[in-house]
Amino acid sequence: METVNTGTCDLAVVGGGFTGASLALHLAREKADLSIAFFEPRGRLGYGLAYDTADPLHRINVPAEKMTVFADAPDDFLQWCLHEAGVDEFDPDARGADGHLYPARGDFGRYVEERLAAHPLPVETVPSAARVVERISGGFRVEAVNGQSLVARRLVLCNSHGSPQFPWATDNDVVGHPRRLDDPWKPEALGRIGTRDEVLIFGTGLTMADTVVGLLDRGHVGPIRAVSRRGLLPRPHGCSYEPVPIDPCPGGETPGPAKFLRIIRSMLRDAESRGMEWQPVIEGVRAALPTIWPQWSMRERRSVLRHLRPYWDTHRYRLSPQVLQVLADARSSGQLTVTAGSIVGVRLDASEDRFRVGIRPRGSEEARTFSADSLVNCIGPVSDIRRSRDPLFSGLLQKEMIAADSLGLGVQVDQQCRVLDSDHEVVPGLYAAGPLTRSVFGEVMGVPEIAAQTAALSRVIKRDPLPEAQTSPDEERAML
Incomplete structure (x- = not known):
């Protein structure tokens, strides 16, 4: 494909979902004098994978007032829902049994898009994914899948994780089968499943819940089986969302994972003895993690991910009452x-x-065979960039411009979100934000955490000097 140079910009952002759009919003609020170019295959900003759905049954999984984008206006999204979008009027099912508002996910994408459009920041959108990034003198050249190319002084990686992959051993006939759905988020993927099909879903988290809701909405009447190692389902919300305060450094020392777990369990027992809910304790843990996680060694972080992550995920990433009711029924x-x-x-x-799937039930030595007409992979995206099929990541790794973190969660960055190369040196002008930075920051998945991170990054970008104009590694290789 012929490459077409479309010009230059001050800042290129790879990924125009919530992370990228939030960064642009906070740069505008910082009054940064920057021209920004987004590489976003959807062609519109603020939606991304999470909010690019028109299905009204796909709801945000927390109350609207907890989707805080601006620290100085924490309920801005709720106010938009009530007074600008009229969600209560046009979507009566958005009001959950707990009295809170759980709008459709597409509504949040529209909210971010409108807030971004209201800021006078020069923004260009390249309606394609970025394919190649090269270091050049004083910045970067970014080439898109559709052949467009531009030069940027700075670059921020705000990509989502790689597409889901099917990790289990299969025979050749299973590969490419039309009823093996590797990515349930692809348009019309569920349409390949017959309404009477016996469906087996791999994974029991949020994606599984969305898949079940989607199937039932299509009139599915066949049996559905969801399987995961522990069979854990996302938990419900409580009545209170105020976090219980947790001192991240009791006695002036950061507790290790084992001690911190004992503190959490003690607080949960205390809450139960007082007739309180467990959710505020988890919210307190969530608030304390940004302070505690960076203090733990890589060995300690790896241990937490291995032993506690499944339990954390089901308690942290909870479901709306509407979706919980569908699953319960x-x-x-x-x-x-x-x-x-x-x-x-x-x-x-x-x-x-038909598919034959061998499953060894938890606690058993013997495997059982289950039959299914359709398979759906709901274990989530690939976070390890070394396994990603995205040519952008493979190219950046090959050029040693980035390095995968040792936990397999994304890219290596410093505490200011500056990307580190294979020699652990800062790459001038290159940054990363959002889920790609979880190895360093821990909890960077929810809207409030991403918004806080991109607000801080906007100040770093505004403050950091521009990359110096000099021969880049890519240019040096081209001269050899």
Whole structure:
């Protein structure tokens, strides 16, 4: 494909979902005098993978007042829903049984898009994913999949993680089968599943919940089985969202993971003895993690991810009451079954055109075989950039401009979100934000955490000097 040079900009942002759009919003609020170019295949900003859905059943999983984008206006999204978008009037089902508002996810994307459009910041959108990044004198050259190319003085990686991959051993007939859905978020993916199909879903988290809701909305009447190692489902919200204060450094010392876990368990027991809910304690942990996580060694962080992450995820990433009710009804009717176990193999029975899936139930030595007409992979995206199929990451790794973190969560950055190369040196003008930085910052998945991070990054970008005009490594290689 021919590359077309479309000009220059002060800042290029790879990824125009919430992370990238939030960065632009905070740069505008900082009155940064910058021209910005987004590389976003959807062609519109603020939606990304999470909020690019028109399905009204796909709801945000926290109350609207907790989707805080601006620290000085924490309920701005709620006010937009009530007074600008009229969500209560046009979407009566948005009001949950707990009295809180859970708008459709697409509404949040529209809110971010409108807030960004209201700021007089020069923004260009390249409607394509970035494919190649090269260091040049005084900045970077970015080339998109559609052939467009531009030069930027600075660059921020705000990508989402890589596309989901099917990690289990399969026979050749399973690969590419039309009813093996590796990515349920692809347009019309669920349309390949028959309404009477016996469906087996890998994963029991938020994506599974969205998949079940989507199938039932399409009139699915066949049985659905969801399987994960522990069979844990996302938990419900409570009545209170005020975090219980947790001292991240009791006695002036940061507790290690084991001691911190004992503190949390003690607080949960205390809350139960007082007749309080557990959710405010988890919110307190969430608030304390940005201080505690960076103090832990990589070995301690790896141990936490291995042993505690599944339990943290189900308590931290909770479901809206509306979606919880759908799952509860499906389970009570017997249509939805949740199994705790490990996948030991997947094959296709060609005589019946059905899948045979070996599952070893948790606590058992013997594997059982389950049959299914359709398979859906809901274990989530690939966070390890070394396994990513994205040519952008593979190219950056090959050029040693970035380095994968040792936890397999994204890229290596410093505390200011500056990207580190393979020699652990800061790459001038190159930054990363959002989920790609979890190895360093821990909890960078929710809207409030990403908004706080991008607000801080906007000040770093405004303050940092521009990359010096000199021969870049890419230019040096081209001269050899």
